[in-house]
Amino acid sequence: MTAPTRSHPELTPDHAATVRATLPAIGAAIDEITTVFYRTLFSAHPDLRRDLFNRGNQAQGSQPRALAASIAAFATYLVDPALPHPAAMLARIGHKHASLGITAEQYQVVHDNLFAAIVEVLGAEVVTAPVAEAWDRVYWLMADALIDLEKRLYIDAGVQPGQVWRAVTVIERTDDPAGPAVFRVRAVDPAEELPGFVAGQYISVGVRLTDGARQLRQYSLIGAAGDGTLTFAVKRVAAAPGCPAGEVSSWLHERVGTGDRLEISLPFGDLTIDPDATTPLVLVSAGIGVTPMVGILEHLAAHDPGRPVTVLHADRRASEHPLRARVLALVERLDNVRTEFWYTEDTHRGRLDLTAVELPGDADVHVCGNDRFLDTARAQLRAADVPDARIHIEQFTPTDWRR
Known part of the structure; x- marks a missing residue:
């Protein structure tokens, strides 16, 4: 299965009919499909679980549910264009991917493991060649839309795809009485001065944990923009039933103070205010x-x-x-x-x-x-x-x- 060419940007009528007919069965099994998908993905690529995916979300099951739901929502729209366009969903995913430095090549890895999981869960007698071809096109239509969006985000940020990470120094840490730690950071290299941002955006913070894993989390920006610094607040996530303690938040609270170095991404995020609007x-x-x-x-x-x-x-x-x-x-x-x-x-x-x-x-x-x-x-x-x-x-x- 390979990506469809850009000259065929929509489902054919036959593909749409196949997706419409099989959507209930795949939708009913999609949580199981994505569970198998992540198991096989991490078995084949353990570095992805260690250095890219949020291990806390994996433990809770929220990451598999998010992937399952996005594909189901996109497929539902493709077979019923009268529904609202999933532009907001795609924008949310695209900004998150850009903040993590995701590149186009990684979509093939996801594709191969996802379709192997579909066949494993539903069986080859259900996933016939026409079914596989139709859902293959669904995946690549969604992937191509995200790849195009993420390329534009990288261009707007003035960087090559995936090159979003900056080494920073914590120039101030304050601890709010309610618990969050507030970090203000500046670029280590003056030639890579941190950019401004739009109110409502966030950054990713990457930390190397004691077991060697590089874990990434997103934190909203709270300071003034445009002075070469970025400020973000971190709530320490305590363990709760079904939810492990926050690895990154605990590490930041316990280990990082003024003068320490961190790795952060450039700002991203689509849920921003229009600075030119006058509405309440x-x-x-x-x-x-x-x-x-x-x-x-x-x-x-x-x-x-x-x-x-x-x-x-x-x-x-x-x-x-x-x-x-x-x-x-x-x-x-x-x-x-x-x-x-x-x-x-x-x-x-x-x-x-x-x-x-x-x-x-x-x-x-x-x-x-x-x-x-x-x-x-x-x-x-x-x-x-x-x-x-x-x-x-x-x-x-x-x-x-x-x-």
Whole structure:
């Protein structure tokens, strides 16, 4: 199976009919397919699990679910173009890949192991030659779209594909009272001065752990842009049932201070604000999900203090609200701002309920928090008749596109 040529950018009618007929069976088995896929991929390429894939997400199963859901969502759109175009899904994946330095050659490795897993799970009697050919085309249509997007991202960043990593020195570390460690970094090589960024973007941070693995995590940028430094906050992820302790967050908290060196990527991320827009903003967060909102507030305070903004945050108590003092200081620099905090153990307000909050009808709403909070917030915003096009969800864990 090889990539289709660019002269055939869509499914043929026969391919579409085959995909439509087999989508229920493949969809029903796709979690098992991707479990087998990752097992065989890491068996053949152990360096990928050690040095590229998030071992915590693998342990929880969120990474396999994300891959499965993205392919199923893309195939569903191909056979029913009346559905919304999966551009947002592709953009999210493409930016994540660019922040990891993914290149076009790696898609062939994924392809070969994925199709071997499909045959293993469903059997050769189901995955006939026409079925394999049709789903092969689905994969490469999606892969080609991502490869093209990632090439454009690398061009915009002024680098060759995959060459996104920079050696940096920590010039300041502060520890927020609520727990996060805040790192401000500068390029080791003055010739590779760190670029500016758009509010809402993130970087990847790579660390070499004691077992030799190079693990990568993404952290939202929270400082002012354009001074040759980048600032990000790291919450230490504690172990919980079904969720191991965060390897990278623990390493950063325990081992990294002022003067130490790190490896970071250039900034990426598509869930950003339009700096030229004048429409109201609504920033909704819970826990460490406040970090991209801080980046947005930093931009507004420096460049657009008159833009209407509503800041809504939920936490258990004020003492656990990450970067609370920083948020309040930024809010003081804005001219048209409304702020409401919900602390379930400090007050009697209960949990944040967006259906009870007066939201501007033309507002762009940015939401970030844990998975359960995001699902609840999305449902509440829809119940409040906020159009999906105005809801921008930032999710720290791999996204299940079937939700």
